[in-house]
Amino acid sequence: MDQLVVLLIAVATSVALLALVSLGLAIIFGMMRVINFAHGEFIMLGGYATVLSANHGVNIWAAIFVVAPATVAAVGLVAERLIVRRFYGQTVMTLLATWGLSLFLIGAVTALFGNTTHGVAAPLGSVALGAYSVSAYQLVLIAVVAVLIVASLVALNRTSWGLVARGTMQNPEMASTLGIDPKRVYAVTFTAGAALAGLAGGLLAPISGVIPHMGASYVARAFVTVISGGTAMVTGMISAAALFGPIEALLSFATTPVIGQAGLLVAAVILLRLMPEGISGRFSGRRT
Amino acid sequence: MTGIRRHAAAVAFFGLLIAFAVAGPWIFELFALLQLSTFSALALATLGLAFVWGSMGILSFGHAAFFGLGAYAYAITVLNLADSTLALPLAILTPALFSLLLGYFLFFGRVGDVYLAVITLCVTLILFSFMNSTSDPSYRIGSAMLGGFNGINGVPPLNWPGEPDAFLSPEAMFRFCFVILALVYGLLYLLRLSAPGRIMVAVRENELRSQLLGYDTRLYKMAGFTVSAAIAGLAGALFTANAGFVGPTVFGLNQASQFLLWVVAGGLGTLAGPLVASFVFQYLANHLGTSQLINTSLVFGAIIIFLVLLMPRGILPAAQAAWVAAMVGRDACRSTSLTPPRHW
Numbered sequence: 001m002d003q004l005v006v007l008l009i010a011v012a013t014s015v016a017l018l019a020l021v022s023l024g025l026a027i028i029f030g031m032m033r034v035i036n037f038a039h040g041e042f043i044m045l046g047g048y049a050t051v052l053s054a055n056h057g058v059n060i061w062a063a064i065f066v067v068a069p070a071t072v073a074a075v076g077l078v079a080e081r082l083i084v085r086r087f088y089g090q091t092v093m094t095l096l097a098t099w100g101l102s103l104f105l106i107g108a109v110t111a112l113f114g115n116t117t118h119g120v121a122a123p124l125g126s127v128a129l130g131a132y133s134v135s136a137y138q139l140v141l142i143a144v145v146a147v148l149i150v151a152s153l154v155a156l157n158r159t160s161w162g163l164v165a166r167g168t169m170q171n172p173e174m175a176s177t178l179g180i181d182p183k184r185v186y187a188v189t190f191t192a193g194a195a196l197a198g199l200a201g202g203l204l205a206p207i208s209g210v211i212p213h214m215g216a217s218y219v220a221r222a223f224v225t226v227i228s229g230g231t232a233m234v235t236g237m238i239s240a241a242a243l244f245g246p247i248e249a250l251l252s253f254a255t256t257p258v259i260g261q262a263g264l265l266v267a268a269v270i271l272l273r274l275m276p277e278g279i280s281g282r283f284s285g286r287r288t
Numbered sequence: 289m290t291g292i293r294r295h296a297a298a299v300a301f302f303g304l305l306i307a308f309a310v311a312g313p314w315i316f317e318l319f320a321l322l323q324l325s326t327f328s329a330l331a332l333a334t335l336g337l338a339f340v341w342g343s344m345g346i347l348s349f350g351h352a353a354f355f356g357l358g359a360y361a362y363a364i365t366v367l368n369l370a371d372s373t374l375a376l377p378l379a380i381l382t383p384a385l386f387s388l389l390l391g392y393f394l395f396f397g398r399v400g401d402v403y404l405a406v407i408t409l410c411v412t413l414i415l416f417s418f419m420n421s422t423s424d425p426s427y428r429i430g431s432a433m434l435g436g437f438n439g440i441n442g443v444p445p446l447n448w449p450g451e452p453d454a455f456l457s458p459e460a461m462f463r464f465c466f467v468i469l470a471l472v473y474g475l476l477y478l479l480r481l482s483a484p485g486r487i488m489v490a491v492r493e494n495e496l497r498s499q500l501l502g503y504d505t506r507l508y509k510m511a512g513f514t515v516s517a518a519i520a521g522l523a524g525a526l527f528t529a530n531a532g533f534v535g536p537t538v539f540g541l542n543q544a545s546q547f548l549l550w551v552v553a554g555g556l557g558t559l560a561g562p563l564v565a566s567f568v569f570q571y572l573a574n575h576l577g578t579s580q581l582i583n584t585s586l587v588f589g590a591i592i593i594f595l596v597l598l599m600p601r602g603i604l605p606a607a608q609a610a611w612v613a614a615m616v617g618r619d620a621c622r623s624t625s626l627t628p629p630r631h632w
Contacts, residue, residue, distance in 0.1 A: 035402060083593060091402050092347060093596055096552055099545050100592030107586025216541050220413045223406045258421040262414045269390075269407060273397035 006132045010253065013138050015245030016145040020204070021218045022225040022237050023148060024197030029226050030233030031169045031189055034084060035091060037098040039222060040215025041105040042194050046072045046201025047210035048109060054120045060206075061123070068202030069195040075105075076194020080187050088186065102215065110212040119209035141203060148196070153234050165189055221261070224268045230277050239279045244268065301560045302474050309466030313459035321462050322530065323574070328465040329527035331566040332472060334550045336519030338562040339476045341551060343485065344512040345492035347401060350390065350408030351520050351547045353415050354383035356538035358521025359528040360419075363443045372529070373449045379525035380518045387517030391510040398506075409544060416539035439535025446529045465526055469563070472519060476559055479515075488512055553595055 021043060028036045036042075046068035054063040079101055087094040124136035156162035165185055168175040172182040201210075208214070225244060229236030244264045252260030271279070313321060337351045361382040365375035390411065394404050419439075446456045446464070456464060479485045490498045491505045498505050528534045537543060550569055554561030576584050 096548065097593055097596045100589045100596065103585045104589025107589055111586060220410045224410050227403050227406055256421060258417050261417055265410050265414045269393050272399055273393045
């Protein structure tokens, strides 16, 4: 029984982590069709912002929920203004430019903070579960991700800003005839996605520590999850995370984490063979 | 650029490569010779990508996967047989078969362009993390240990076919590499002029229209994908034979992206451009890497960003446009579209 609960928590954590690292990408790629190769580095920067500020005496929760998203949102805004906005509609060029950005960020962080792992202790200690103990931070993480997902769904579907954003993505010309400036909407959307990536990095930092090249391990998983999700950004991404998370967790549990990752990818390739439009493409219609 | 002049440029470039292969050993020091041989292997892989991406519009991040598979296939075969005669064909065959399997899922699943790029990238990264985790001695194929993060060391170079003890000298190796490079360039160029090559370009330009004209575009895409994978595999084998070493980094994100960068820098849609660009960039990277003045990633990232911002069509087309402008004395086509020029 206890063991089952522990396994369930492991699976839930796996799903939550997938959803967490994919959320910012779902906004940026799902809405704008911008392949942001620096997504992993945005997560990395969020992690660094949290670790550095927490080690300089900032309250850990403030470091995670304020410093990390704010820092990365600023980076995202600058990147959008200087680089990304020149390539809207040119997938390949965006991909290369953001890859350059990703290398640049890795190099900059390495030059500033060195090529070693920095960490910060996870708050809250652990919860006893019969013979096992689970880190309480994990449970908080699952809850936070759930709240984040609900919040982004509400923001996209139930606010006028979300309506404007979705409308602009569908038909920029029409939006601009209605007096909306698409450029601004793009900039805000990209910044919001960057902030979410930063928050993901901040939340991950106590678990995994931070190192300049940590982004690479998240970027592939995030892309696979978002793509398999299909047209409905957030809901599709969550369905994909809910499908892949257990696969990865159980395979990792049974064999090694590498086999778990490989299993995730194989599952995604097979899924896309069966549903080229992604999961939500099957029940298509709404783009949220 | 009319027909005859167009081919003249390609023939001249082919001749230049052959001349370089012949004369190289008399010009360069041993160290430069070895380095150029290694560069040429990566240039060969770039050529395969330039073809599949430029002519067919298939943006494959999986190129490093095929390159790495070829490299590992060569290393494992040579270590087991102590003879490279069979290793080269195997290094070509392994990634080709793998690309058929992957291509079936991608092209027959009608996966979109962007998705294809991401999935092939993921395949590469998975291979990377898999190879990284094979340090346990139980991961072995015959007498070759995969070696995990440390890779496989002491891979013997090429030997003359059927004579396991007669290794190629560095000079012979250099010539072999550059002749292969020239031949692959020539063959790809001819392929693009041939009927199937024309259809491949048609698939890139308008897949739906090609289908309506009765071509099974999926098969053409598969074919192009597999050809590029085979070339990448051969390149991987040559790379390993030159370096005497193969590690998981052949599957790394940097390797995967480098090929793309070189193709874009040289000019998408051309073959000679990416080939030259790969040499230029490798030389630069080595130069930066040895100087240790400043972080290489930082510099490279900045270079890429500026390159993409300033010359979105690549160096060769940009140079061509400038040349034409200088000759004709008017502003040459300045479109930032990715429609490749039809020469080289």
